[in-house]
Amino acid sequence: MTTTSDGADSFSGYAVPAGDYRARRERGPAYFVTIGLWVILLVAAMMGLSVLATRITPTSTTYHCPPDCGRPPTGLPVAINPRFFAQDGSFSVSYPASGTAYDVTTEPNGVRAELNIGDGGTLRLFSEPARGRDARRVAADLKGQMFPDAVTSYELPNAILGYEPGYGEVADDWPKGTTTDAQHLRIILIVAVKNDLALVAGAVGPFHQFGPDDGPGPPSPANLDIAKDMGKYVNSFMWRGDPPR
Structure with missing residues (x-):
């Protein structure tokens, strides 16, 4: 190949x-293929990390309370009260320690605790064969047996016993046929049924009108002195097979 001296129409090269x-067409950069491969790799990596995270981190449980109220978020609570166990293992319940503010008597189907300070009163934590009855029917039958003249004051909303939805009511009774406050008894009855076994928490004592300076603190229509100590035992009930709590 030759070149001119001025180089205006010449170029350096090889003689052929x-x-x-025919010149072969060169392929340009594959932008879409490259981006697609990166997307696939990122999706695969994210899926792998998600699977790894679910295996490492325990899945949080969503509870709908009631009826499923879950368990305490920390370790199991320390039991400071004695616990009654039915002879057949059908249920158990915590009860007040004898010699504190109560005189306690154990019975074949539960515990009776007599409050010996303040207004006094009786707390009963026991079982009753359900025989196909629901909690409301069991409560009505028990009230009819023990306090046939009692009049329901109000129902307890969302009543729970042993973390099991049940039925509860507050009633009033005048056992001597009078209407004076001196003879006015306040009755609280909470029942839940599971495995055809009804567990019952009941309290009775003199009617005591709560107020801002006399009562459990938060406003309460319970109006029963022993009710201030009743709550800790209501949800200590456990049926056979219940997990520890």
Whole structure:
């Protein structure tokens, strides 16, 4: 190949035989393929990390309370009260320690605790064969047996016993047929049924009108002195097979 002195129409190169030649088309960069591969790799990595995270971190449980109220978020609570166990293992319940503010008597189907300070009163934590009855029917039958003249004051909303939805009511009774406050008894009855076994928490004592300076603190229509100590035992009930709590 020759070149001219001024180089206006010349270029440096290699000499080739005369003939027709076709230049091969060079492929440009594959942008879409490259981006697609990166997307696939990122999705695969994210899926792998998600699976790894679910295996490492325990899945949080969503509770709908009531009826499923879950368990305490920390370790199991320390039991400071004695616990009654039915002879057949059908249920158990915590009860007040004898010699504190109560005189306690154990019975074949539960515990009776007599409050010996303040207004006094009786707390009973016991079982009753359900025989196909629901909690409301069991409560009505028990009230009819023990306090046939009692009049329901109000129902307890969302009553729970042993973390099991049940039925509860507050009633009033005048056992001597009078209507004076001196003879006015306040009755609280909470029942839940599971495994055809009704567990019952009941309290009775003199009617005591709560107020801002006399009562459990938060406003309460319970109006029963022993009710201030009743709550800790209501949900200590456990049926056979219940997990520890």
